[in-house]
Amino acid sequence: xxxxxxxxxxMGKFMAANLQEKGFDLVVHDLNKAAAEPHIAAGAAWxxxxxxxxxxxxxxxxSLPGPPEVEAVALGENGLLAGMSKDGAYFDLSTNSPTVxxxxxxxxxxxxxxxxxxPVSGGPHGAESGKLALxxxxxxxxxxxxxxxxxxxxxxxNYIGDIGAGSVAKLVHNCSGYxxxxxxxxxxxxxxxxxxxxxxxxxxxxxxxQGRRRTYDGLINQFLPGEYDPADFALxxxxxxxxxxxxxxxxxxxxxxxANLALEEMTEAMNRGWGNxxxxxxxxxxxxxxxxxxxxxxxxxxxxxERDGAANDNPKPN
Amino acid sequence: MGAHMAANLQKAGHDLIVHDMRQDAADPHIAAGATWxxxxQAVxxxxxxxxxSLPGPPEVKAVALGxxxxxxxxMPGSACFDLSTNSPTLxxxxxATFVxxxxxxxxxPVSGGPRGAESGKLSLxxxxxxxxxxxxxxxxxxxxxxxAYIGAIGAGSVAKLVHNCGGKxxxxxxxxxxxxxxxxxxxxxxxxxxxxxxxxxxxxxxDSLTRHFLRNHYDPPxxxxxxxxxxxxxxxxxxxxxxxxxRFASMALEEITEAMSRGWAxxxxxxxxxxxxxxxxxxxxxxxxxxxxxxxxxxxxRAANDN
Numbered sequence: 001x002x003x004x005x006x007x008x009x010x011m012g013k014f015m016a017a018n019l020q021e022k023g024f025d026l027v028v029h030d031l032n033k034a035a036a037e038p039h040i041a042a043g044a045a046w047x048x049x050x051x052x053x054x055x056x057x058x059x060x061x062x063s064l065p066g067p068p069e070v071e072a073v074a075l076g077e078n079g080l081l082a083g084m085s086k087d088g089a090y091f092d093l094s095t096n097s098p099t100v101x102x103x104x105x106x107x108x109x110x111x112x113x114x115x116x117x118x119p120v121s122g123g124p125h126g127a128e129s130g131k132l133a134l135x136x137x138x139x140x141x142x143x144x145x146x147x148x149x150x151x152x153x154x155x156x157x158n159y160i161g162d163i164g165a166g167s168v169a170k171l172v173h174n175c176s177g178y179x180x181x182x183x184x185x186x187x188x189x190x191x192x193x194x195x196x197x198x199x200x201x202x203x204x205x206x207x208x209x210q211g212r213r214r215t216y217d218g219l220i221n222q223f224l225p226g227e228y229d230p231a232d233f234a235l236x237x238x239x240x241x242x243x244x245x246x247x248x249x250x251x252x253x254x255x256x257x258x259a260n261l262a263l264e265e266m267t268e269a270m271n272r273g274w275g276n277x278x279x280x281x282x283x284x285x286x287x288x289x290x291x292x293x294x295x296x297x298x299x300x301x302x303x304x305x306e307r308d309g310a311a312n313d314n315p316k317p318n
Numbered sequence: 319m320g321a322h323m324a325a326n327l328q329k330a331g332h333d334l335i336v337h338d339m340r341q342d343a344a345d346p347h348i349a350a351g352a353t354w355x356x357x358x359q360a361v362x363x364x365x366x367x368x369x370x371s372l373p374g375p376p377e378v379k380a381v382a383l384g385x386x387x388x389x390x391x392x393m394p395g396s397a398c399f400d401l402s403t404n405s406p407t408l409x410x411x412x413x414a415t416f417v418x419x420x421x422x423x424x425x426x427p428v429s430g431g432p433r434g435a436e437s438g439k440l441s442l443x444x445x446x447x448x449x450x451x452x453x454x455x456x457x458x459x460x461x462x463x464x465x466a467y468i469g470a471i472g473a474g475s476v477a478k479l480v481h482n483c484g485g486k487x488x489x490x491x492x493x494x495x496x497x498x499x500x501x502x503x504x505x506x507x508x509x510x511x512x513x514x515x516x517x518x519x520x521x522x523x524x525d526s527l528t529r530h531f532l533r534n535h536y537d538p539p540x541x542x543x544x545x546x547x548x549x550x551x552x553x554x555x556x557x558x559x560x561x562x563x564x565r566f567a568s569m570a571l572e573e574i575t576e577a578m579s580r581g582w583a584x585x586x587x588x589x590x591x592x593x594x595x596x597x598x599x600x601x602x603x604x605x606x607x608x609x610x611x612x613x614x615x616x617x618x619x620r621a622a623n624d625n
Contacts, residue, residue: 037623066548095545097552098502099559119545121516123540133515156515165504168556172499173513175553176492178546179570180523183487185591189598191480194406196473198532198602202524203612204477206443207464208429210485211524216514218485219492224506232430235404238486244405245483248476251407254598257569258487265490279486288560290497294506304511306397313366 002027003149004057006050006073006080007094008035011120012063013094013125019061020044022152029053050074054083059146061118061153063093066116067100074115076106086112089142091150093134095119095174095301098164105138106162114142117163119170120154126243137165166262190245191252218303222280226295238279239266242310319428320371321346322435323401330460337361358382362391362398367454369426369461371401375408382412382423394420398546399458401442403427403482406472413446413471422450425471427478428462437564438499445473457510488523491566498553498562513601528613530588534603539586546587547574 001024005016008030016039020026026044027035028165029052036046050073054060059119060080064070070092074080080090090113092101101117107116126132132154134145142148143159150157160166191201205211210218222228242263249256262282269282287294320338320422324347328334334352336344341354348354358381360367368388372378378400382388388398398421400409416423424446434440440462444451451458451467458465468474485611499509513519530536531599550571557564577590595601 011490036416045380056556065545067552095549095552098556119519123517126517133512133517135512156514158515160508160512161504164502166498166532168502168504168511169512170516171549171553171556172495172504172509173516173518174546174549175498175567175570176495176513176588177518177526177566178550178574179494179566179587180488180518180571181526181591182570182594183491183566184484184523184527185594186487186599187480187484188527188531188602189594190478190483191603193598194472194476196469196476196480199472199604199608199612200468201477201480202439202527202532203616204443204466204468204474205481205484206522206524206616207466208478208481209431209434209441209480210488211365211522213522214431214514214519215488215521215523216492216510216519218489223493223542224510237373238482241403241479241482241610243485244403245479247597248406248479250409254600255594258419258490258566259483261565261569262483262487262490266486280489283489286490286493286497286563292497292500292562294496294500296507300507304507308510 001025001059002057004029004047004053004060005063006030006053007063008039008061009063010076011093011127013038014124015061015063015120016044017042018130019149019152024149024152027053027056033077049078050080051078051083052216053096054080055272058088059149060084060088060090061093062090066094067097070094071097071100071104081111081113084113087114089116089146089147091116093118093119093120093137095170096167098167098171100162101137101167101204114139115163116142117166118150119166121173122154122172122253132156134158135160135166135169137161137167138163150229186254186256186258189246190256192247193252193254194248197241216293223277223283224294224296224301225298226273226293228278228281230283233279234276235266235269235279235281236275239263239270241264319432319435323369323371323428323433324352324595325350326438327457327460332457332460335364344578347420355380357386359386359484360389360441362388362396364394367457368392368396368398370398374402375405378402378404378412383415389419389421390607392419392421397422397424399444399452401426402426403478406475406479409445409475410472415511418591420590421448423471424450424476426458426475429478429481430462432560434462440464441466443468443477445469445475462491484523487566494562494564495553496567498557498560498564502556502563527564528609530586531591532602532604533606533611536589536592539584541587542588543574543587544583547578551572551599556605590615596603
């Protein structure tokens with residue numbers, strides 16, 4: 001199978017190299033031809049444009065900064081679409097807008113070419129080592145047909161759903177990281193200003209309940225099944241804790257935008273009469289605001305944990 | 319929490335004297351050989367070391383200093399550990415009052431929940447006199463597998479508030495992004511399974527702090543601020559499109575945008591965390607060697623724990 005790769009930057013260069021190492025016949029293109037030299041030295045062919053690349057291969061990958069670059073490569077003059085043939089497949093590995101990938105998908109479909117979104121997670125280290133998640137949205141048959149190529153790029157290529165689903169998952173993942181980063185900057189400045197040495201503080205919280213589990217595993221027992229009773233830890237007590245933390249912030253002069261917002265959520269939930277429900281019950285307020293209901297069967301959650309393959313290390317749902 | 323911790327002390331062979339507002343809560347402990355005391359004062363008079371596990375500051379203050387108080391019973395040379403999640407300011411006041419009478423007072427909040435209290439997989443974060451911590455370390459070890467000395471009086475409580483408060487902000491942020499993903503069409507469990515395999519989902523929320531924030535190293539970037547701004551902007555555009563209010567993520571974008579205006583676009587995305595340090599008047603820059611050693615130690619302990 002001839003494979004095309006557009007975008008040999010921080011992430012792309014590693015993913016392209018891994019495809020070559022796994023024996024795929026590679027054609028490459030980048031705005032900066034010098035970026036292609038290591039790949040050409042390893043046997044890849046150079047294409048002068050996305051169009052020329054599309055003409056030469058069966059499947060194309062792009063790894064680009066964002067929506068404008070992807071639109072230019074896919075649909076621009078001398079773009080991929082101008083070169084690719086019917087039944088060809090194009091996977092966009094960039095972190096892209098679900099709306100943009102759906103639009104590109106529709107334009108490609110008119111010409112009988114499959115376009116799938118396939119954003120990756122794992123950073124440059126993951127791209128290099130192959131410890132990389134790929135989240136694919138688009139026609140499942142096309143995903144299955146190219147699974148061996150996707151597996152050459154990352155160890156966790158998964159089909160998520162229709163076109164755009166991979167990008168939605170990627171945005172959810174990255175956005176949670178940045179919101180969490182702000183929240184953690186706040187509480188760490190609080191702890192340090194209150195007199196605890198930064199590394200001692202990190203070592204302590206790292207051994208706490210939050211530090212002992214994977215980021216999203218706190219969602220297993222209440223939020224995913226939609227069950228907030230009986231309380232694992234009562235909202236009333238959590239409200240007290242966050243009140244104490246924000247009071248300490250005021251006492252020593254640490255602004256805490258996110259913690260104060262979290263406290264407002266918890267106060268509102270207390271006013272619903274949820275003081276003795278689990279402290280995750282304020283999450284219901286966001287479900288209401290978004291007009292979304294979440295109630296996953298617990299057996300399905302257990303099965304998902306088992307599928308993960310590290311089941312021994314996993315928390316057991318209640 | 320207290321029921322399980324007291325039971326674990328008994329199981330480890332410590333001679334226990336108990337008190338609670340409700341005497342029937344003490345029945346299982348008395349059946350297992352514990353002695354009942356009528357007041358905190360009576361507990362203090364007969365114990366070398368006292369533990370408190372109470373809802374919060376008012377209850378701790380009442381037990382420590384109120385009617386028939388613990389302090390009025392305790393002997394010079396004895397020690398009190400407060401396992402409650404308490405205000406650092408209050409534990410410092412209590413510490414000062416206890417020390418005047420020659421009694422040690424340490425804050426020792428725990429983390430691990432009722433299941434951790436029962437199984438003994440519990441962290442204890444101790445603030446106060448380090449020699450008292452060392453003296454009573456075997457007793458602390460009977461309560462939880464991770465009793466650690468954090469610093470001077472109040473330091474344990476500060477760590478606990480940082481941990482719990484951080485957790486609640488994170489919880490709000492996760493509720494937001496999950497409602498976004500679900501409303502944008504991904505079934506909840508599929509979404510959870512997916513993001514759990516991402517770089518954030520493969521680790522706990524605190525480990526990423528060791529790469530940039532604790533070291534104060536934001537160059538060269540692992541992932542540029544410019545790209546982070548693009549990602550969060552796209553998430554918020556999607557949210558507006560499908561109608562999901564995103565208070566926390568909007569605030570995160572404001573932080574990132576402010577950091578961009580500082581000219582930090584090509585620095586690592588975590589550089590936005592410097593803004594909060596400026597607002598708080600705090601500068602965090604831990605020596606690389608110390609961070610590396612702490613990370614290695616944590617990995618070793620983790621491996622030992624898994625075996």
